[in-house]
Amino acid sequence: MMILKAYTVPHPPIIIPEIGRGEERKIQATIDAYHAIAKEIRDLQPDTIIISSPHSTVYSNYFHISPHSKASGSFISFGFPTISTNVSYDTTLVQRIEELAILSDIPAGTQGERDNQLDHGVLVPLYFINQYYSDYKLVRIGPSGLSSQEHYRLGQTIQKALDSDKKVIYIASGDLSHKLKKDGPYGFVKEGPIFDREIVSILNEANFLKLLSLDSTLCHKAAECGYGSFNIMAGVLDGYDVISNVYSYEGPFGVGYVVAGFTPTSPNINRHFLSQYNESLQEGQRSIRNHEDEYVTLARQSLEYYINHHKPLPRPKNLSKELTSSKAGVFVSLHKNGRLRGCIGTTGPTTICIADEIIHNAISAGTRDPRFPKVTAKELPDIIYSVDVLFPPEAITSINDLDPKRYGVIVKSGYKSGLLLPNLNGVDTAEEQVDIARQKAGIHKKDNYTLKRFEVIRHH
Structure with missing residues (x-):
């Protein structure tokens, strides 16, 4: 009926x-x-x-x-x-x-x-x-x-x-x-x-x-x-x-x-x-994967391998020197159906190269982000990946030194620290950017806190 x-x-x-x-x-x-x-x-x-x-x-x-x-x-x-x-x-x-x-x-x-x-x-x-x-x-x-x-x-x-x-x-x-x-x-x-x-x-x-x-x-x-x-x-x-x-x-x-x-x-x-919506989405995802670079491909392969085999992906042998010889902090972000599904990263290098940083953080984004349940094997075809490679953060003295489209921000007060990447949908002002990063860290608006900014190279 x-x-x-x-x-x-x-x-x-x-x-x-x-x-x-x-x-x-x-x-x-x-x-x-x-x-x-x-x-x-x-x-x-x-x-x-x-x-x-x-x-x-x-x-x-x-x-x-x-x-x-x-x-x-x-x-x-x-x-x-x-x-x-x-x-x-x-x-x-x-x-x-x-x-x-x-x-x-x-x-x-x-x-x-x-x-x-x-x-x-x-x-x-x-x-x-x-x-x-x-x-x-x-x-x-x-x-x-x-x-x-x-x-x-x-x-x-x-x-x-x-x-x-x-x-x-x-x-x-x-x-x-x-x-x-x-x-x-x-x-x-x-x-x-x-x-x-x-x-x-x-x-x-x-x-x-x-x-x-x-x-x-x-x-x-x-x-x-x-x-x-x-x-x-x-x-x-x-x-x-x-x-x-x-x-x-x-x-x-x-x-x-x-x-x-x-x-x-x-x-x-x-x-x-x-x-109809899912068919359109899948077509778009196939197009995205056809154009993803090796940073994004490595992030995707890392999470898929871990979900399916329950162990980290061995570093592939055919990677560029840019990935295997350089060190940097890396954030891996996952989206599903237009919504954030996980994001974990490091502000500075914690491994011997960017490739290992991506492998580690892709797994963490899919399985260790406390805001979300672990990504399941069923979800993997629907996940869209982006990889941000961070330049070293620099201290700033004023919110006026921020530009949310160009710079990410780190807000720190004592042991509390919150980070927000640059150029995110819906974040249009430096004030919004600082407020979101501050709230993520549990820092009150009236608390004393310091600011750092950083730039990224985004791969998506």
């Missing part, structure tokens, strides 16, 4: 009249759109409503599905404990999704719920729906820090889990950029309105391939909270023609709110977007 309909909705608590106290009238178009979709849901009479909310229990590498049979929640954190909702969960569908996720090697399940209270990402849409219809059970899912592709795969799994005897709708709860206005609560960045325009266009066209491919740096800079939910929804609609309708978009408070609906119609083999 295909999903009956899917929606994207925002979740500003200010939309509730008691909380907004008149301010909600500034987003009247969103209110009207909410009433319109609530009436549609009443007419559809679903047995189950699935809601993904970024304010549910969220993990970096795991999709949490709320367990138990019942749940409740209120707007107590916004000062209104009497505005509350009670729901029953569809435990049968929850169990089915969890089982299929395990079979599909998707990290999703019901373990590790930190708070069983319904969050406002769920409460806001239910506030409107319950005015018209309440004879349903709920499934609540938290997005994760995993890639857009993994969110889409979870959506595909949800589609497979649907029972032919149940009528189900999907609600992707999430706001767009939180940085649309200088006088807004989160300030303004130029990426904010760019992101919102992209998303509204994507939703209007139901162009989920473009949704999957959206630049992760743009999403991060825009400070959005709906992208993960939207990708799960796209996966739920995988393989079907879709009639789309954007009911409203507005952002008077500096946060983007979009309400859109999607009605699946007939199957369409041309709308399996994840396979």
Whole structure:
């Protein structure tokens, strides 16, 4: 059974009249759109409503599905404990999704719920729906820090889990950029309105391939909270023609709110977007490997050999003298699906040559970066490598001596030290560069610290 309909909705608590106290009238178009979709849901009479909310229990590498049979929640954190909702969960569908996720090697399940209270990402849409219809059970899912592709795969799994005897709708709860206005609560960045325009266009066209491919740096800079939910929804609609309708978009408070609906119609083999995305990605990776230099090739061979043979790669005999006769610090960076997957390096030489430095640090980047689990053999074809060979760092006296496109930075305070490479996507100013390096080292902004800069030769 295909999903009956899917929606994207925002979740500003200010939309509730008691909380907004008149301010909600500034987003009247969103209110009207909410009433319109609530009436549609009443007419559809679903047995189950699935809601993904970024304010549910969220993990970096795991999709949490709320367990138990019942749940409740209120707007107590916004000062209104009497505005509350009670729901029953569809435990049968929850169990089915969890089982299929395990079979599909998707990290999703019901373990590790930190708070069983319904969050406002769920409460806001239910506030409107319950005015018209309440004879349903709920499934609540938290997005994760995993890639857009993994969110889409979870959506595909949800589609497979649907029972032919149940009528189900999907609600992707999430706001767009939180940085649309200088006088807004989160300030303004130029990426904010760019992101919102992209998303509204994507939703209007139901162009989920473009949704999957959206630049992760743009999403991060825009400070959005709906992208993960939207990708799960796209996966739920995988393989079907879709009639789309954007009911409203507005952002008077500096946060983007979009309400859109999607009605699946007939199957369409041309709308399996994840396979299209992966084919495009693999073609790009083949092209990259055809043009990689010996530094990158050595890094790739080193990690692949270690993962497959459980021991370091013996230094190849056909390397250039540049690799075997010179010493330098080296950083090896791994990316997967456009996201960092590991990065380890040395600021100065620790081995007898650059080649050995690359071999050692490539293995460490894939298996010893504490921010990530170890790279698996299954992931190796998807890894993109870059190798930075460092020039010796030099002390500087002012942040004005930095240029994030040319220089990397080392921030040091006592025994704490943080490093950031140059010319990274999303790092546009020296202030951003120093802040990221400082935070990596656990150095407080008010601590006394010194700065060093360095240049690199990047191979990628």
